[in-house]
Structure formats: structure tokens, C-alpha cells
Amino acid sequence: MTEPRIENPAIPSDLAATPENPTEVSALTTCVENLDLPRIDRHIFLCADQTKPKCCSTEAGLEAWDYLKRRLKELQLDRTTEDRPTCIFRTKANCLRVCMQGPILVVYPDGVWYRAATPPVIERIVREHLLGGRVVEEYAFLRHPLTGEIEPSESNIASPVENTEIPIVQSATPSQS
Ligand code: FES
Numbered sequence: 001m002t003e004p005r006i007e008n009p010a011i012p013s014d015l016a017a018t019p020e021n022p023t024e025v026s027a028l029t030t031c032v033e034n035l036d037l038p039r040i041d042r043h044i045f046l047c048a049d050q051t052k053p054k055c056c057s058t059e060a061g062l063e064a065w066d067y068l069k070r071r072l073k074e075l076q077l078d079r080t081t082e083d084r085p086t087c088i089f090r091t092k093a094n095c096l097r098v099c100m101q102g103p104i105l106v107v108y109p110d111g112v113w114y115r116a117a118t119p120p121v122i123e124r125i126v127r128e129h130l131l132g133g134r135v136v137e138e139y140a141f142l143r144h145p146l147t148g149e150i151e152p153s154e155s156n157i158a159s160p161v162e163n164t165e166i167p168i169v170q171s172a173t174p175s176q177s
Helices: 022-034 058-074 119-131
Strands: 040-047 087-093 105-108 112-114 140-143
Touching (some): 058 087, 058 119, 105 119
Antiparallel strands (some): 040 105, 105 112
8 A cells, every 4th residue: 555645845746755756865865964964063053145134234244154154164164074073064044033233143052142243253253162162252142052852763864754644723613692
């Protein structure tokens, strides 16, 4: 009997990872390995190139983003090396919802939020925080570490979605008055 297929509108049907489509599962596994995703130990989000620039100008955000990318690459922090089995991932966020005193930058899982993350401040974050393990206090405005644990599994890659029960929400019956 064929397993019912769960449609996810976010994934084109011809790319969906299903038991009938092992090539795409393999491509996803290769992508995960090429990006070193299982070896990320920190993830940096930076508000840049916003649809509505509020915390800083588009130019300032992009300058900060280019600087962050370049420094992580130059210092080989964006990939694993023979000496270091972990790496740092970076993501350009459209808006981190703080919307003032930007560029706003957050380092996870440390949960340290920085304001005014211009290139000189990013240089300090890289050297003092990422490499030295010391928060750059002058620019940190919040510490909220993420400490949640998830169950270990045999693989770091999620399996294709099993048949999942989706609860049906009953619409309210209009009151008879
Ligand atoms: S526009 Fe940068 S945090 Fe909202």
C-alpha cells in the first residue's frame, strides 16, 4: 500500500523528499554536508538589506553584512579546518524587529544581541566574542541564551514527514438567540 503523500506548499512537488524520490533526499544530504551544517556551533543573524530600512540605512546594513561575511571567510571561521571541527554560520535577516540603533546583530546560541554593528564593532565582536569568548559589553543590549535540548537521533537530517494527523478546528456554531 502506498504511503499517503503530505503536500508542503513550500516545497515544489518535484523536489519533495519522499521515499519515491531518493535522489532528492541524497541531494539534500550532500547539501547539508557541503555547508557543514552539522558542525555549526554559532549562528549570526544580521539585519541588512531590509525591505523597510528602519534600524539603519540600506547602505549601512549592506556594508556591515559584507564586512561580516568577509571577516568570517578570511579567518576561516565559516568552515571547519584541521584545527577546528566547528564553524560559524551567518544569515542576512530582513528585520530582527528591534528597528532602532542598528545594524542589529544577534549571536546564537549565546543569545547576545548587539546594536550599532558597524564594521569596527563587528571586528570587535569577531575578535572578542567569537574568538575570545568575551561579550563586547558596550554594544550588547540583551543576553538571552538558547539552552533547549532536542532528542538525539541517528541522523542529523530529518526524515521525510510521516503521515501526520492534523487536528480539525471546528468552526463556532452561531448562537441561536
Ligand atoms: S529594520 Fe533592522 S531590526 Fe528592524
